[in-house]
């Protein structure tokens with residue numbers, strides 16, 4: 441739809457959908473089907489020969505995927521997008537479309553624990569090696585690139601220490617050596633940051649988080665050039681990790697309020713970060729929206745908002761952390777982030793538990809770190825809850 445639509449919230453509501461031409465249903469029907477019938481054998485042949493658009497089998501595509509893909513592609517400023525069954529499927533699919541045996545990757549040291557496991561434990565079994573490095577200093581990248589390096593992979597802000605990488609500077613160095621840059625834009629969302637406009641080649645998302653936003657779907661997305669998305673579709677179809685119609689429909693519905701939700705989460709993140717920065721029990725607050733963040737200037741340049749995730753280093757050891765986490769009432773003690781409700785977790789106890797200590801150290805993931813993902817509740821209530829829990 442609608443090249444005329446320019447505003448983010450208009451795009452989120454209208455892109456990729458219109459009232460159903462058969463019934464007038466204002467919301468897209470859920471195409472809960474595994475297979476699609478063709479009116480004639482010839483029309484099936486035309487579809488197979490790519491002379492006719494359509495659907496044949498949900499592992500290969502479904503109208504509910506198309507709605508979400510159209511919105512995500514437009515939001516990220518990409519030629520095309522692909523929905524897959526999880527954020528991990530998105531990372532794996534994008535990397536398998538880019539690399540093969542003998543290739544080398546460079547990854548930001550501070551990344552989601554599951555992604556670390558994929559790069560560190562699984563991909564080497566298929567001949568793909570990863571060097572982990574601190575990409576906060578883009579100048580260090582040049583020396584680390586090898587002739588066989590195919591991808592620089594980064595999260596910015598990173599999970600869980602909210603470190604940033606300068607996407608434009610990294611893309612310039614990588615491109616000068618023919619290397620592709622893939623950015624996990626889960627934390628920022630396209631509302632706050634558009635990596636493709638900064639020079640990245642492709643973006644991946646855990647759609648489980650902000651894109652869906654309601655803690656009821658596991659999904660992933662990849663956005664990039666039409667050529668790259670075609671290569672990713674080929675991998676995804678062969679791996680079989682495609683999404684299902686109902687989850688794609690829920691995600692399409694969740695996307696309609698992404699701008700409103702992220703706007704509120706930016707406000708809540710900033711308010712909670714500023715409050716915690718003044719609290720005696722808190723040693724350090726990691727949030728790109730605070731002037732004390734070492735890369736605050738980069739955040740201002742590269743991001744339109746600073747998001748709903750912050751991490752804090754607490755005083756008082758494990759006992760103090762247990763007490764704090766056990767006392768919060770509004771925040772659910774749960775992994776994940778980006779949803780309407782606020783969540784809290786100690787990374788070393790859960791998501792980053794299996795990241796080896798030397799890589800935890802490189803990523804700044806210490807035992808005193810607590811990650812807070814604010815929802816869309818009222819900031820005053822969140823602060824009151826944190827205050828009583830820290831008292």
Ligand SMILES: Cc1ncc(COP(=O)(O)O)c(C=O)c1O
Nearest residue numbers: 526527528552599626646648659
């Ligand atoms: C930044 C980031 N990327 C990717 C993933 C993986 O996403 P999923 O759990 O949807 O597979 C996560 C999950 O927490 C994440 O935080």
